[in-house]
Amino acid sequence: MAESRVPEAFARIREEFLAVPQPDRLQLLLEFSRELPELPERYASQPGLLERVEECQSPVRAFSEVDADGIVHFYASAPPEAPTTRGFAAILAEGLEGLTADEVLALPDDYPFTIGLTEAVSPLRLRGMTGMLERTKRQVREQVGA
Template identity: 65%
Template sequence: MSTTHVPDALAEIREDFLALPEAERLQLLLEFSGELPAVSDEVADHPEMYERVAECQSPVYIFVEIEDDVVTMHATAPPEAPTTRGFASILVQGISGLSADEVLAIPDDYPQSIGLTRAVSPLRIAGMTGMLMRVKRQVTQKR
């Protein structure tokens, strides 16, 4: 596990997962799936602003805004892909409100650190890692 600083919101989410028995972690991920914030009408009206996360089997799209050095992450993922929606929701909730530097400092191995590597397929973990990498790239490009 990386020793770089994990922002408080993401650290709390990780602690919530790790506090549960492994068998119950998938249920928590599904709860996050239901908490993926809807994108604003302004963002929804401009699908060209979204980037497809190719690492995800499901059609996941992300868009990052930075205003006054505050990052807001938007993501869409289909309801029929609840684990993917859960991962997107974790990142949206954990990243939105951070500064650009805080986002860029998130350890690349964060998706592997939340205790789900045996509950979901490696492909799903790779998808969450892909989302994180694309967020970081967008932050770098937009700052």
């Protein structure tokens, strides 16, 4: 993965995971799960506006929007009983916040596999995070007309 293509927040998150021993990485992911931001009212009151992430085993819905200044905002909902999925959504929410559409589109698709969780969680769960990232990029492309 080209380091220059990983935005600062995502690089910091990866470093945070890789800095802890393998057995503790799942605990760090669970800590992230508690940090998933609440949905803005417009999405909380109309969850159908969020797209279902089919790759996730849990009922996860997410949406990325590009504001008038070209900044991407990521919103997701995942049930508390799905902490791994919530953790992945929280990582994306934190990493994507404040990025431009071009920065989001340049994020390597394999990012979820680079944060040291391949031994801590199943490939199916990592596929869920990859699915969230793929949807984010597609939604951003649709909004910027790329």
